[in-house]
Amino acid sequence: xxxxxKALGLxxxxxxxxxxxxxxxxxxxFPCVVGGGPLVLRPIVGAPRLFATRTAxxxxxxxxxxxxxxxxxxxxxxxxxxxxxxxxxxxxxYGAVAVINIxxxxxxxxxxxxxxxxxxxxxxxxxxxxxxxxxxxxxxxxTPGEETHPLQSSFLFNTKEEIPSGRVDPYFGKxxxxxxxxxxxxxxxxTPMHDAALDVLRGCDTxxxxxxxxxxxxxxxxxxxxxxxxxxGPALASRFICYDSGFTREDNLLKERDLSAGRSEIDxxxxxxxxPEPLVVKxxxxxxxxx
Numbered sequence: 001x002x003x004x005x006k007a008l009g010l011x012x013x014x015x016x017x018x019x020x021x022x023x024x025x026x027x028x029x030f031p032c033v034v035g036g037g038p039l040v041l042r043p044i045v046g047a048p049r050l051f052a053t054r055t056a057x058x059x060x061x062x063x064x065x066x067x068x069x070x071x072x073x074x075x076x077x078x079x080x081x082x083x084x085x086x087x088x089x090x091x092x093x094y095g096a097v098a099v100i101n102i103x104x105x106x107x108x109x110x111x112x113x114x115x116x117x118x119x120x121x122x123x124x125x126x127x128x129x130x131x132x133x134x135x136x137x138x139x140x141x142x143t144p145g146e147e148t149h150p151l152q153s154s155f156l157f158n159t160k161e162e163i164p165s166g167r168v169d170p171y172f173g174k175x176x177x178x179x180x181x182x183x184x185x186x187x188x189x190x191t192p193m194h195d196a197a198l199d200v201l202r203g204c205d206t207x208x209x210x211x212x213x214x215x216x217x218x219x220x221x222x223x224x225x226x227x228x229x230x231x232x233g234p235a236l237a238s239r240f241i242c243y244d245s246g247f248t249r250e251d252n253l254l255k256e257r258d259l260s261a262g263r264s265e266i267d268x269x270x271x272x273x274x275x276p277e278p279l280v281v282k283x284x285x286x287x288x289x290x291x
Contacts, residue, residue, distance in 0.1 A: 067098045070192075073199045076206070084203040089211070099196045105189075112189040115182055116240040120144050120153055126178030132156065139176040144242050153242040159190045160236045169234040190238055202227040 066087035072080040087097040119126050121144055132139030135154070142153030157175045160166050162183070168174045177183035205227050209219040218224075 063092075063094075065094055065096055065098050067100045070099050070102045070196060073099060073196065073203065076199070076203055081203050081206055084200065085207050088204060089207065097200060099200070102192050102196065105192065108185075108189045108192075112185050112240075115185045116155060117242070119155065119178060119182065120242040123178065126182070130155070130176050130178040130182075132176070133173075138173050140178070142242070155240045157186065157238055158235050159194055159238045160234055162187045163191055163194055167234075172235040172237070186238070186240075194236070198227055198231055201230050 066083050068080050068083045068087075084097060087093060088095060119130075119140065127140045130140040132141040135141035136156075138157050140153075140155050144153045147153050157177070158169055158172045161168055161172075161175050175183075177186075205220050205225050208226075209221065212219050
């Protein structure tokens with residue numbers, strides 16, 4: 001892979017988390033941007049590339065992330081392929097691309113996030129129905145407001161099981177959902193994200209083949225394919241995480257849990273700071289480890 005990057009001038013990049021590929025051969029991570037913005041995809045190519053977050057006004061001379069239209073990406077138009085080349089090839093490439101204009105993406109994203117929050121904070125029976133055997137297996141794990149480990153409270157499922165023609169991966173485990181409606185909400189969001197990622201990889205195959213041919217080498221003509229590798233991978237772990245303010249930063253989401261339990265705004269606002277819980281080490285040995 002290092003030789004391939006050198007031949008193409010590919011920049012090193014690593015995928016965004018928290019929708020994460022498992023140790024099977026799925027090669028893309030699928031993030032969601034709150035508010036219905038573009039889907040941003042970054043391939044796992046090599047060592048991480050660091051990006052600093054900005055608090056000041058960005059320099060107008062700084063190039064923005066490359067945006068490619070969803071339909072043009074599906075059609076693999078010359079314009080879409082040129083944008084993928086700009087996103088991934090060369091020393092100044094960010095190693096990321098934003099897929100825009102995915103039909104109904106903003107509504108699906110908002111609905112899925114709302115469903116995830118409601119399950120975490122106001123549906124104890126749903127959490128019981130979808131309880132995971134451990135925090136690295138499919139289903140719900142954790143207790144909002146009480147977790148002190150990096151995985152925190154979360155819902156995990158295998159996207160590859162839910163897409164059309166999908167099947168259970170015995171190593172990952174069978175997906176478990178609190179209700180058919182909850183399952184469909186996440187399937188509606190994950191499916192176009194998965195499709196967009198495959199189309200990005202299909203375009204990358206074309207670019208790699210073109211560039212390697214100029215060096216007397218081959219890619220797709222030799223049976224190699226990033227697209228096929230990702231398409232055939234049996235597991236692609238997708239995790240909705242409810243970050244606890246006690247572990248990361250302060251927010252007021254946990255008020256929804258308390259209010260749903262019948263406590264008043266005054267009771268919630270008057271809560272004293274919670275004492276830190278002892279760190280609980282949870283053993284893991286599964287496809288979702290480290291997600």
